[in-house]
Amino acid sequence: MAIPQHTIDQILDRTDIVDLIGQRVKLKKTGRTWSGCCPFHQEKSPSFHVYRDKQYFHCFGCQANGNAIRFLMDIDSRNFIDVMKDLSNQTGIELPKDNQDSKRLSYKKEAPKPVSIPVAPNNPAQQKTQPTVSVPDTSIDPFAEILPPSFDDSAYHFNDPFMQFDMAAAEDTAQEGNLYDLLESVAQYYESQLPGSKTAQQYFKQRGLSAETIQFWRLGYAPEDWQHLEKKFPQDVEGLKLLGLIRTSDNGRAFDLLRDRVIFPIRDSKGRVVGFGGRALNDEIKPKYINSPDSEVFHKNQLLYGLYEGRKLKAQDWLMVEGYMDVIALQQYGINGAVATLGTASNIEHLNILFKQNNRITLAFDGDAAGQKAARRTLEIALPLLNDGRELKFFVLPKEHDPDSLIRQEGIENFQRLLQQAPLLSDFIFAYLTQNHDITTPEGKSLVMAELRQLTELLPKTGSFRYLLSQSFKEKLGYGRRWTPQVSNDASLSFSIRTRDEDFALAILMHHPFLYIHFETLRAVVPQNELLAEVLRLMNIVFEELPDDQELATYYVLGACSSYAQEIADIIQRTNIEALTQAPEMADKLATEYALALQEKYLRNKMKSPGSLIESRNLRQQLNELTKKISLRLVS
Numbered sequence: 001m002a003i004p005q006h007t008i009d010q011i012l013d014r015t016d017i018v019d020l021i022g023q024r025v026k027l028k029k030t031g032r033t034w035s036g037c038c039p040f041h042q043e044k045s046p047s048f049h050v051y052r053d054k055q056y057f058h059c060f061g062c063q064a065n066g067n068a069i070r071f072l073m074d075i076d077s078r079n080f081i082d083v084m085k086d087l088s089n090q091t092g093i094e095l096p097k098d099n100q101d102s103k104r105l106s107y108k109k110e111a112p113k114p115v116s117i118p119v120a121p122n123n124p125a126q127q128k129t130q131p132t133v134s135v136p137d138t139s140i141d142p143f144a145e146i147l148p149p150s151f152d153d154s155a156y157h158f159n160d161p162f163m164q165f166d167m168a169a170a171e172d173t174a175q176e177g178n179l180y181d182l183l184e185s186v187a188q189y190y191e192s193q194l195p196g197s198k199t200a201q202q203y204f205k206q207r208g209l210s211a212e213t214i215q216f217w218r219l220g221y222a223p224e225d226w227q228h229l230e231k232k233f234p235q236d237v238e239g240l241k242l243l244g245l246i247r248t249s250d251n252g253r254a255f256d257l258l259r260d261r262v263i264f265p266i267r268d269s270k271g272r273v274v275g276f277g278g279r280a281l282n283d284e285i286k287p288k289y290i291n292s293p294d295s296e297v298f299h300k301n302q303l304l305y306g307l308y309e310g311r312k313l314k315a316q317d318w319l320m321v322e323g324y325m326d327v328i329a330l331q332q333y334g335i336n337g338a339v340a341t342l343g344t345a346s347n348i349e350h351l352n353i354l355f356k357q358n359n360r361i362t363l364a365f366d367g368d369a370a371g372q373k374a375a376r377r378t379l380e381i382a383l384p385l386l387n388d389g390r391e392l393k394f395f396v397l398p399k400e401h402d403p404d405s406l407i408r409q410e411g412i413e414n415f416q417r418l419l420q421q422a423p424l425l426s427d428f429i430f431a432y433l434t435q436n437h438d439i440t441t442p443e444g445k446s447l448v449m450a451e452l453r454q455l456t457e458l459l460p461k462t463g464s465f466r467y468l469l470s471q472s473f474k475e476k477l478g479y480g481r482r483w484t485p486q487v488s489n490d491a492s493l494s495f496s497i498r499t500r501d502e503d504f505a506l507a508i509l510m511h512h513p514f515l516y517i518h519f520e521t522l523r524a525v526v527p528q529n530e531l532l533a534e535v536l537r538l539m540n541i542v543f544e545e546l547p548d549d550q551e552l553a554t555y556y557v558l559g560a561c562s563s564y565a566q567e568i569a570d571i572i573q574r575t576n577i578e579a580l581t582q583a584p585e586m587a588d589k590l591a592t593e594y595a596l597a598l599q600e601k602y603l604r605n606k607m608k609s610p611g612s613l614i615e616s617r618n619l620r621q622q623l624n625e626l627t628k629k630i631s632l633r634l635v636s
Contacts, residue, residue, distance in 0.1 A: 025037070063622060105180060226256060244293035267309070301344060304353055363392070366401075389589075424583060452469070468550070506535060507577035
């Protein structure tokens with residue numbers, strides 16, 4: 001049974017890992033985590049910790065770790081499917097049923113209509129004089145007038161071996177078809193029609209597309225004929241209707257959805273054709289663009305045009321634009337990660353799909369009023385998705401331009417320059433909120449902060465970005481005064497002292513206490529004689545009580561760590577962390593990178609002398625997962 005990732009994620013979201021593990025392990029609230037004695041090895045002092053917000057458990061002793069699924073698999077020695085079935089029953093989220101997809105994707109093919117073939121006479125002499133007879137109209141029964149109305153020929157079928165053979169053959173030909181196979185056949189048909197339409201070829205030529213680009217995107221043409229698909233695929237009419245490619249008028253007449261249009265095949269993440277976009281060749285025809293309607297295989301709210309092609313070309317950076325031609329033009333100029341929605345506004349599904357490709361994505365918008373309205377709407381959709389580590393940029397195009405026209409008019413180099421200069425989310429929000437207020441006045445600053453609070457309420461509550469963003473705005477508007485360390489001049493400070501990753505981690509924690517969530521898992525691997533280990537221990541205790549205001553939170557943490565004030569002040573001055581983390585995105589990025597680097601360092605150290613075979617196995621598993629995570633960040 002193949003279980004989609006989104007179903008697994010839904011089940012985990014609905015599973016409270018503290019409640020689940022608490023049924024097997026006696027847990028006690030200790031600061032930010034729940035702790036107890038590890039069920040996977042013998043111990044007297046609790047070293048097993050459960051993180052409710054991360055839905056994650058970790059043992060500091062044997063290094064066992066994972067989510068709710070991993071816990072049940074390990075503690076009961078059960079396989080993945082059995083555990084998922086139990087969690088499915090508990091959460092009420094259904095798992096896919098075997099063979100369900102194949103049934104949904106099938107349709108009944110129509111048997112081919114029989115063709116009457118005249119039989120030549122046996123007498124050669126008669127054969128010469130036999131006049132030419134045309135094939136009769138099969139819709140007319142020539143014996144209807146000869147046989148009486150009450151005549152029933154069914155009784156004779158049993159003794160007619162040829163009749164039985166014909167009926168069996170007809171039944172055999174009434175086979176089932178597959179919607180994916182049918183869509184592929186239709187795509188090939190539309191491709192084959194393009195060379196026969198000068199108008200369609202001229203359209204692509206005017207848009208500057210090369211023959212190689214047309215072939216790569218499998219562009220085609222739908223003929224003017226109202227029933228061209230029915231004529232080409234007479235056995236597949238039922239399937240074509242299921243796909244919405246053949247529609248029925250009010251008077252009951254069937255007609256093709258796409259006619260006299262250039263065709264853009266739409267592929268899913270596996271490269272299968274799932275639908276089509278059609279652009280009218282006559283600008284007077286409305287609507288200009290038509291897409292396949294939703295069907296068993298086509299869900300426009302969950303698809304992005306160009307995603308498969310971008311992944312095929314190993315795109316690293318992803319840019320969401322407005323239309324098909326923007327995606328195609330950008331690819332032709334070497335920008336392989338452009339995607340577009342299918343005639344709908346961007347939604348949560350679209351953004352999540354892109355964030356799975358890369359934690360850093362860019363959204364392009366027109367510079368006019370409509371573009372700004374779309375940017376605001378997308379901003380409100382995107383903010384709840386900005387978990388720590390995700391980065392969003394807004395690329396506002398010059399007025400009267402889309403990516404295609406901008407490249408053709410100003411060249412790919414200038415386009416690349418403008419794209420690279422696209423502001424980070426924090427800068428975009430600041431510019432957006434301050435454009436209508438006078439921020440030189442207290443009233444203007446107050447209005448900006450009020451609007452910012454409305455937006456930051458949309459950000460994930462468990463992340464750190466909302467606090468970083470608020471602090472960034474306060475600094476830009478001139479609120480408050482940042483804490484600066486007071487360093488003793490007689491301290492044995494030397495510029496020859498090497499600044500370690502541990503020092504940068506400490507400095508980040510002091511200036512941005514809410515970034516502790518990136519570092520808390522380090523508590524399981526950092527040696528206890530390290531200052532970082534003690535600071536992490538103290539932060540785990542006080543984290544839940546931190547004030548919402550970031551500056552106050554810094555003072556709160558400094559108070560908790562007062563025993564190490566001089567060492568911390570020394571580290572902060574040497575790292576110059578305030579300058580390095582001015583942008584909220586940069587602070588979050590640095591915290592993630594230092595946390596991963598330190599985790600890898602100490603995991604490798606622990607692997608040199610594991611306490612047991614179980615701990616060795618768990619450490620190796622952690623290191624493998626961590627290496628994959630680091631590799632993905634390097635790629636992005």
